[in-house]
Amino acid sequence: MQYVLEIMIPMLEGTAVTLQMFFITIVLSLPLGLLLALARLSRCRPVQSVVGVYIWLLRGTPLMLQLLFVYFALPFVPYIGVKLPDFPAAVLAFVLNYAAYFAEIFRAGIQSIDRGQYEGAKVLGMTYIQTMRRIVLPQVIKRVLPPVSNETITLVKDTSLIYVLAMNDLMRTARALVQRDFSTTPFIVAAVFYLVMTLVLTWGFQKLERRYAAYDE
Amino acid sequence: MEMIKAENIWKSFKNLAVLKGISLTVKRGEVVAIIGPSGSGKSTLLRCLNHLEVVSKGTIAIAGETLVKTGPDGKAQYVHDAEIRRICRKMGMVFQQFNLFPHLTVMQNIMEAPIVVKGMTREEILPEAENLLKKVGLLDKAGSYPCELSGGQKQRVAIARALAMKPEIMLFDEPTSALDPELTGEVLRAMRQLAEEHMTMLVVTHEMGFAREVASRVIFLDQGEIIEEGTPQAVFGNPAQPRTRSFLSSIG
Numbered sequence: 027m028q029y030v031l032e033i034m035i036p037m038l039e040g041t042a043v044t045l046q047m048f049f050i051t052i053v054l055s056l057p058l059g060l061l062l063a064l065a066r067l068s069r070c071r072p073v074q075s076v077v078g079v080y081i082w083l084l085r086g087t088p089l090m091l092q093l094l095f096v097y098f099a100l101p102f103v104p105y106i107g108v109k110l111p112d113f114p115a116a117v118l119a120f121v122l123n124y125a126a127y128f129a130e131i132f133r134a135g136i137q138s139i140d141r142g143q144y145e146g147a148k149v150l151g152m153t154y155i156q157t158m159r160r161i162v163l164p165q166v167i168k169r170v171l172p173p174v175s176n177e178t179i180t181l182v183k184d185t186s187l188i189y190v191l192a193m194n195d196l197m198r199t200a201r202a203l204v205q206r207d208f209s210t211t212p213f214i215v216a217a218v219f220y221l222v223m224t225l226v227l228t229w230g231f232q233k234l235e236r237r238y239a240a241y242d243e
Numbered sequence: 244m245e246m247i248k249a250e251n252i253w254k255s256f257k258n259l260a261v262l263k264g265i266s267l268t269v270k271r272g273e274v275v276a277i278i279g280p281s282g283s284g285k286s287t288l289l290r291c292l293n294h295l296e297v298v299s300k301g302t303i304a305i306a307g308e309t310l311v312k313t314g315p316d317g318k319a320q321y322v323h324d325a326e327i328r329r330i331c332r333k334m335g336m337v338f339q340q341f342n343l344f345p346h347l348t349v350m351q352n353i354m355e356a357p358i359v360v361k362g363m364t365r366e367e368i369l370p371e372a373e374n375l376l377k378k379v380g381l382l383d384k385a386g387s388y389p390c391e392l393s394g395g396q397k398q399r400v401a402i403a404r405a406l407a408m409k410p411e412i413m414l415f416d417e418p419t420s421a422l423d424p425e426l427t428g429e430v431l432r433a434m435r436q437l438a439e440e441h442m443t444m445l446v447v448t449h450e451m452g453f454a455r456e457v458a459s460r461v462i463f464l465d466q467g468e469i470i471e472e473g474t475p476q477a478v479f480g481n482p483a484q485p486r487t488r489s490f491l492s493s494i495g
Binding site for chain 2: 140142143145146147148149150151152153156160161164165168240241242243
């Protein structure tokens with residue numbers, strides 16, 4: 027117990043890094059995913075294809091590779107090449123990757139809405155944007171909550187990949203402590219920390235789902 | 244005043260011609276019933292009038308304003324999008340499948356378009372919305388979600404929702420076809436009341452009783468063409484065309 031208290035400060039610092047990565051990624055990748063989904067469903071063929079290729083690339087290669095690419099290879103790409111510090115580089119890779127997954131979730135959600143909803147809105151005089159904002163997307167949210175919840179919980183744990191950029195998140199901190207102190211206790215503490223974070227998320231999503239359960243379709 | 248004037252409407256899906264040169268005029272206050280076998284193009288005709296489908300060629304004018312005309316190249320030429328929306332707002336529509344918004348309560352369903360499209364405030368539209376709900380006999384369901392209503396109640400909400408936009412014309416696309424037989428009466432009553440208030444109505448229906456009693460004119464459509472049109476007495480009592488006769492006898 028004494029030992030657990032001793033390692034608490036570095037573990038909490040690591041958790042802070044993990045949570046920052048998590049929140050910034052979620053806040054940026056959800057709206058980007060929605061935009062990508064709308065682009066994927068646009069009537070403009072080239073836009074559809076570009077987004078299709080983007081989603082294929084980002085879902086088709088390991089997130090680890092994408093992280094390493096953004097950090098080590100992006101600086102050498104002509105024209106857009108930029109050298110990012112480790113934290114922004116990690117955020118960029120995570121946002122681009124998760125937006126691709128969210129885009130597919132949103133696309134499926136939007137396509138699952140009955141055509142009658144668009145027609146109902148249209149004959150009342152609503153524009154496409156009004157229809158999306160007021161009629162379609164609110165219903166999409168209800169339908170995509172379970173898969174979005176899944177992805178979100180996966181993200182909490184995926185943030186541990188940033189150890190490859192030598193960033194001291196919860197996982198890397200625990201590993202360093204294990205190696206320093208020849209004790210596996212930091213792993214157990216880290217596991218508890220992750221479990222608490224995902225538990226809070228699970229509760230949050232349950233609450234949301236219950237709120238949206240007010241109506242059936 | 245001609246509320247709807249359609250001339251020589253053609254509509255094809257791929258290579259299948261669904262409407263073959265339909266012309267139709269509806270005057271203010273008229274109740275016109277469109278009858279005909281399934282696949283005859285009745286619903287498509289209705290959906291062309293408010294731009295849910297685009298015509299291949301032909302002219303449509305709503306309350307004197309041109310929505311589409313045949314261009315010099317022989318193809319349909321629509322006015323621009325904002326104009327289309329403005330002109331089509333003169334028409335309310337009621338669907339076979341209701342198309343209520345499931346995530347909104349009955350009251351919200353009715354107030355949504357006036358707020359979003361007309362920019363009215365909740366306070367401005369609330370009394371009107373309550374009146375409409377009272378009129379269709381559902382004021383006590385204002386806070387319910389559509390999933391808590393019967394089919395007949397849903398359709399009456401859909402009628403109130405359309406009326407909240409103050410349309411000059413109401414289009415009904417088989418409004419009772421998705422309902423259990425014992426629920427059609429309440430919907431037809433609401434429509435009859437609307438007709439008595441001299442709303443201009445165009446009704447695609449299988450309810451011959453309703454067409455006979457409420458319509459001022461009946462149009463019989465078959466295979467994308469108007470076969471016969473006239474007063475209900477004439478069309479039902481003494482149809483001139485053999486196709487009308489065989490259709491009417493087939494439905495008993």
